[in-house]
Amino acid sequence: MAKNSDTKNLGLSRRSLLKSGAQLAGAGLLPVALARNAFAETYPALGTFPAGSAGASVFVGLTTPLTGTYAAQGVDERKGFELAIEHLNAGHALMKKYSPLTTKGVLGKQVTLGVADSEAKPNTAVQAQTRFITENKAVMIAGCVSSAVAVALNKLSMREKVIYLPGISGSNDTTGKDCARYSFRECHYAYSAAAALAPELIKTFGKNKKVAFLTPDYTYGHSVTSSMQEFLKPAGWTTVTDQVAPLGTPDYNTYLLNIANSGADVLININFGNDAVNSIKQANQLGILQKMKLVMPYISPFLSKQAGPELMAGVYGTTEWWWTLSQTNEMAKMFVDEFKAKNGYTPEWGAHAGYVQVALWADAVEHAKTFYPPEVIKSYESGRKLTTDMGEVSWRAEDHQLVRPVYIVKGKAAKDMKSPDDYFEIIETVAGAGVMQKPDAFGCKLGSAT
Amino acid sequence: MLSWPNFVSQLFNGLALGTLLALISSGLTIIYGTLGVLNLAHGAMFMMGGYAGFLAFQYTGSFVLSVIIGSLTVLLIGVVTERLIIRHFYDRPPEDQVLVTFGLGIVFVELVRLGFGSLARQVNPPSWGAGVVHLGFLFYPAYRLELLVIIALALAVLYYILYRTQLGMIVRAGIEDAVMVDMLGINIDKVFMLVFGIGAMAAGFAGIINAPVLALTPDMGDDILIETFVVVVIGGVGSFPGAILGGLISGEILSLTSMVNPAYSQVMLFVVMTLVLMLRPQGLLGAKSRT
Numbered sequence: 108m109a110k111n112s113d114t115k116n117l118g119l120s121r122r123s124l125l126k127s128g129a130q131l132a133g134a135g136l137l138p139v140a141l142a143r144n145a146f147a148e149t150y151p152a153l154g155t156f157p158a159g160s161a162g163a164s165v166f167v168g169l170t171t172p173l174t175g176t177y178a179a180q181g182v183d184e185r186k187g188f189e190l191a192i193e194h195l196n197a198g199h200a201l202m203k204k205y206s207p208l209t210t211k212g213v214l215g216k217q218v219t220l221g222v223a224d225s226e227a228k229p230n231t232a233v234q235a236q237t238r239f240i241t242e243n244k245a246v247m248i249a250g251c252v253s254s255a256v257a258v259a260l261n262k263l264s265m266r267e268k269v270i271y272l273p274g275i276s277g278s279n280d281t282t283g284k285d286c287a288r289y290s291f292r293e294c295h296y297a298y299s300a301a302a303a304l305a306p307e308l309i310k311t312f313g314k315n316k317k318v319a320f321l322t323p324d325y326t327y328g329h330s331v332t333s334s335m336q337e338f339l340k341p342a343g344w345t346t347v348t349d350q351v352a353p354l355g356t357p358d359y360n361t362y363l364l365n366i367a368n369s370g371a372d373v374l375i376n377i378n379f380g381n382d383a384v385n386s387i388k389q390a391n392q393l394g395i396l397q398k399m400k401l402v403m404p405y406i407s408p409f410l411s412k413q414a415g416p417e418l419m420a421g422v423y424g425t426t427e428w429w430w431t432l433s434q435t436n437e438m439a440k441m442f443v444d445e446f447k448a449k450n451g452y453t454p455e456w457g458a459h460a461g462y463v464q465v466a467l468w469a470d471a472v473e474h475a476k477t478f479y480p481p482e483v484i485k486s487y488e489s490g491r492k493l494t495t496d497m498g499e500v501s502w503r504a505e506d507h508q509l510v511r512p513v514y515i516v517k518g519k520a521a522k523d524m525k526s527p528d529d530y531f532e533i534i535e536t537v538a539g540a541g542v543m544q545k546p547d548a549f550g551c552k553l554g555s556a557t
Numbered sequence: 558m559l560s561w562p563n564f565v566s567q568l569f570n571g572l573a574l575g576t577l578l579a580l581i582s583s584g585l586t587i588i589y590g591t592l593g594v595l596n597l598a599h600g601a602m603f604m605m606g607g608y609a610g611f612l613a614f615q616y617t618g619s620f621v622l623s624v625i626i627g628s629l630t631v632l633l634i635g636v637v638t639e640r641l642i643i644r645h646f647y648d649r650p651p652e653d654q655v656l657v658t659f660g661l662g663i664v665f666v667e668l669v670r671l672g673f674g675s676l677a678r679q680v681n682p683p684s685w686g687a688g689v690v691h692l693g694f695l696f697y698p699a700y701r702l703e704l705l706v707i708i709a710l711a712l713a714v715l716y717y718i719l720y721r722t723q724l725g726m727i728v729r730a731g732i733e734d735a736v737m738v739d740m741l742g743i744n745i746d747k748v749f750m751l752v753f754g755i756g757a758m759a760a761g762f763a764g765i766i767n768a769p770v771l772a773l774t775p776d777m778g779d780d781i782l783i784e785t786f787v788v789v790v791i792g793g794v795g796s797f798p799g800a801i802l803g804g805l806i807s808g809e810i811l812s813l814t815s816m817v818n819p820a821y822s823q824v825m826l827f828v829v830m831t832l833v834l835m836l837r838p839q840g841l842l843g844a845k846s847r848t
Contacts, residue, residue, distance in 0.1 A: 174666075174776055178675035324820050351820040357771055357780050360570050360701070361815045361822065367696065368563040384677045384772045392682070392698035392770070394689040413677045413772065 150479035153557060154268030159244035160478040164217040167192070168239025169250040170260075171274065172227035176355045177252040177380040180408050180457045184250065184274050185222060186450050187461025192220045194445070195469055201441040204494060205466035208473035221245070227252055227354070229259035236260060240267050246478050247272065247468060252380070252457070253354070254278030254327040257290075264289040268480050268557075272464040275427075275457050277379075277405045278330040279544070283506040286551040289480065291487055291507045293464045294456070295539075297330040300404050300425040302542035303513035305338035307535060308423060312373060312400060315343035319371035319399070321362060321386055323378050324351045331377045331404055347371050352382075359386040363393050374399040379407040387414050408455030411518060411530035419518035419530060426514050427456035429531055432496060439496035453528045463495060467502075467509075481556035500539070505546030505553070510539040559816055566695040567812040573701055575808025576708040577763060581781060582788040582800040583715055584759030590732045590795030591752045594643060595651070597658040599760050599785065600778025601665035606631045606761025607773045608669055611680050620683035624765050631761025632754045639753035644746070662778075670775040677772035686769065700769055707766055712801060715759065719797055728752055732795060787830045793843020802841055 150156065159165060169188050171181035194202040195218050198211035212218055221243055223235035232250075239245040240263075248264060249272040251257040257276035262285060264271035271290040273281055279297045281287075295303075318339065322328040328351070336346055348369040350362035363386070366374060374395060378386045383403065387410075390396055396418065403410070403424035411419045430453050433440040442462060446454040470493065472478060475486035488504035500511045516531035524530065585599045596602075610627030617623060638661065646654045686700030719725040727748050730738045739745045764778075771777060784807065792803025810829055814822040833840060 173675075174670075175779075176774075178774070178776070179677070182675055350815070353820075353823050355780050357777065357784075358574060358811075360574065360770075361567065361812045362819055364566045364570055364695070364812075365563060365815060365819065368560065368566060381677050381772060381774050388679070388772060389770065392689070392700065394696050394698075409676060413679070415679070 150477060150482070154480055155240060155244040155246055156268075156479050159246040160214075160216065162216075164219050165213060165246045165478065166219045166221060166239070166243040167247045167249065168221045168223070168236055168243065168245040169248075170223045170225035170232045170235045170256070171250040172252050173222075173224040175226050176382055177227045179413075180252045180275060180380055181225070181227070181250075183408055183455055184252065184457035184461045186446070187454065187458030188249065188465060189220065190446055190449060190458070191462040191465035192218050193449075195465065199445075201438065201445060202466055202469065204438055204441075205463070206470035206473055209469055213469050213472050214476070214478065225250065225252075225256055227256060229253075229255050232256045233259050233263050236263055237267075240269055245269060249461075249464065250274050251276050253325070254281055254330070255325045257281045257292075258285065258326060261285055261287040261290045270468065270480060270483060272468060274460055274464065275408075276327070278326040279334065279548075280326050280330060282508040283544075283546070283549040283551050286549075286553055287507065288553050288556055289484070291464075291467075291502060291509070293467065293509045293511070294427045294460045295425065295511065295513045296508075297327070297334040297405070298544045299513050299539065299542040301331065301334035301338045303535075303537035304402075304404055304423065304425050304515055305335065305342075307515050308339070308373075308402060309342040309344075311423070315345075316372045317347045317370060318344055318373045318375055319347055319366040319369050320349040321359070321366065321374065321376045321378060322349055322351045323382060324353050327379070327405075328377045332375075335375055335404055344373075352378075352386075354382065356382060357385070359389045360393065362386075363390050363395060366390075367393055367395050367398075371399055373402055375402045375404060377404065379405065381413075383407045383410050384413045387418050391418055406516065408457045412528070416519060416521040416524060416530060420520040422518040424516055426516050426531070428459040428497065429456070429514055429516060429533055430454065430528065431531075431533065436496045438494075442496060467493060467495075484556045503543070503546055506549075506551065507553075508543065510543065512539050513537045513542055562695065563816060564813075566697075567816055568809070569692075569695065569697070571809035571812035572805065573705050573808070574811060575805035576705055576712070577767060577804075578784060578788050578807050579801040579804025580708050580711055581760050581763045582785045582792070582804050583712065583797055584756040584763075585785055586789050586792070586795055586800045587715075587719070587728070587759075587797060588753055588756035589789070590797075591728050591735075592643070592647065592749050594646065594654045594658065594753075596753075596756070597655060597782070598638075598662035598665060599658075599757070600780075600782030601662040602631055602635065602757040602760035602778070603764040603781055604669065604773070604775065604778035605634060605665060606758075606764030607680075607768045607771075607777065608673060608678070608764075609761070610765030610768055611678050611773055614680055620680075620686075623680070624762070627765035628758050628762040631764070632758040634761075635754040635757025636750055638757075639750045643753060644749065647749075662782075666775045666778070673773075673775065675775065677774050679772055680765075680768035682769040704766060704770070708763075711759070711762060715755075716797070718755070724748070724751065784826070787826055790830050790840060791833050793840025796840065796842045796844070799840055799842035806841075 171184045225232035236248045247270045251273040252275045254276045257273040273292050277296050282292050320332050322332045352362050401422045406424040406426045433443040471486040475482040487502050493500050515535040517534050588596050606627045609630035610623040613626035614623040682700040688699045689696050690699045788803040788807050792799030810825050811822045814825040
């Protein structure tokens with residue numbers, strides 16, 4: 108159902124248009140801004156350059172699902188973005204740790220954020236981002252909880268020559284496959300999650316297990332299922348059934364009965380968002396969780412909060428980030444504290460991915476010293492070491508995937524939780540470089556950026 | 558997955574799924590049959606029943622009380638909505654009616670989102686519904702078995718109201734010829750209000766009794782609404798027995814197709830709907846046309 112996105116967009120974009128209009132007028136009076144304009148114009152016009160960065164502020168467009176199955180994750184991601192933009196504009200200490208060249212804003216320009224509801228639908232996201240690009244001259248677009256949206260926006264970003272940062276996207280197809288030239292993925296994904304998790308599963312449960320998969324029917328689901336199968340096969344794990352269900356299925360009983368009758372030892376559930384909550388809850392009611400071990404290879408933010416520790420205790424999976432990193436890492440602690448103070452709850456990985464992406468984008472632009480997209484891309488691709496709350500990371504130039512650790516977690520029982528949000532124990536941190544597919548796995552050479 | 562035990566399990570599951578769809582659809586279909594209004598806010602009624610019950614459960618801790626309070630709340634919402642808005646649209650073209658109910662649906666969903674946020678809410682099954690029952694041929698959640706009985710009872714009550722009471726007689730006469738009923742001195746206006754309320758309550762009741770199965774989210778009604786439409790189209794628009802037959806058929810299609818190829822179970826639903834539309838456009842139990 109088409110929901111409220113249109114009305115929301117109109118209100119927001121009108122306001123931000125007025126705002127940027129006023130700022131444009133103001134900027135014209137400042138000789139400093141004029142000098143910067145003259146500098147920028149040494150590069151040819153491309154995409155929204157130089158129009159998007161001619162004024163005293165730049166616009167970035169964010170589309171996340173604010174309604175539908177992935178709404179909770181989308182809202183969290185948006186809040187991470189909002190905090191990052193706020194920190195950028197204020198020149199906050201945490202932002203400067205990620206992007207040491209940052210003073211205030213990006214290249215001295217304040218950043219304005221426009222938000223629209225993608226409903227986790229590719230068409231809706233493309234429409235909204237197209238408006239942000241044409242009407243607001245966005246210098247960067249971002250946001251995704253469903254990889255189907257990331258794949259669509261990858262293509263839009265290449266066509267419009269605007270940098271795109273996906274957010275939450277677990278499909279292997281998001282980087283590499285379409286030779287996406289303009290997008291950069293921060294989070295871990297199907298292949299790296301499977302490569303990191305499989306050895307742990309084999310170590311824990313043994314060899315030659317029978318597996319049932321519950322797979323959401325789109326690029327993310329199929330991608331995770333096939334990666335898990337690839338890494339479990341050598342240990343003799345066989346797939347006895349793969350139950351494919353559409354995104355937003357209200358009743359999983361039909362699929363779960365097939366699983367209950369399949370004789371599997373392990374249930375690998377790929378579902379995300381509310382689909383994950385409903386499918387786990389219904390699996391429990393069918394008595395499946397008493398018979399089979401549950402594995403969630405790509406854990407959805409807020410899953411434990413919604414499903415509860417009774418169902419999540421002992422469940423293995425991977426996550427992009429978990430808030431207990433703040434107990435050992437100063438940057439993570441700053442992020443958790445700042446986020447909690449602003450939003451009143453402990454952030455999960457949607458918010459984290461949102462924040463880090465914006466911070467690393469700011470770092471890339473500051474090093475490029477211009478918003479001209481090919482230079483920003485070159486800066487991303489330089490292989491520079493980056494300081495984050497996950498340790499030192501870097502972008503892989505060949506497919507624009509961040510080389511970053513994968514966290515393997517195990518659900519805690521209620522009695523072991525030290526605080527209300529203490530749902531997971533990080534049992535292992537797997538270095539990113541060893542668990543990524545070859546950069547040319549899809550046969551892509553990214554080539555020229557123009 | 559094509560084994561005898563699994564086939565029987567899925568057949569049974571189709572029945573359970575089908576009765577729920579039948580209950581929600583019967584609300585949609587009696588509203589359309591009587592008032593001639595296609596209520597696109599019906600999914601929102603289902604959702605609000607769930608949330609009203611959830612809220613009642615937080616305060617009372619009693620599942621039975623939550624079901625009663627949840628249903629009555631949606632009855633009230635239905636009646637108020639009919640009085641304030643819907644009745645002004647009886648004489649307007651169908652597209653206006655569709656637009657206003659669609660808009661109402663959005664308003665209801667966003668109001669609930671404003672109050673409760675997007676995180677899923679849980680209602681646990683009552684103590685008498687916990688656990689799994691071994692039926693010989695399959696394991697089935699105890700609550701879902703009880704749900705089957707509860708829904709069957711609810712449908713029986715609806716049937717009784719429609720076919721064995723004076724109100725029901727007036728409603729059915731209203732479906733045939735509202736003007737004539739009005740001329741006979743019956744206050745059709747009041748009847749319309751009640752029918753809209755009862756139709757909404759059927760969805761609201763389904764929303765709260767199904768809450769232990771399906772986590773509550775503000776837009777949980779959207780997907781159900783679509784399936785409900787399919788049920789009504791298959792069974793025959795405006796026909797109460799049609800809604801039940803359509804519900805059972807849809808439940809079985811969803812369940813049985815999943816054994817062969819789970820990815821096609823939703824697709825098959827629409828294939829069957831298309832076939833029905835081609836071969837019998839008024840639906841399986843629908844009347845030829847409606848005045």
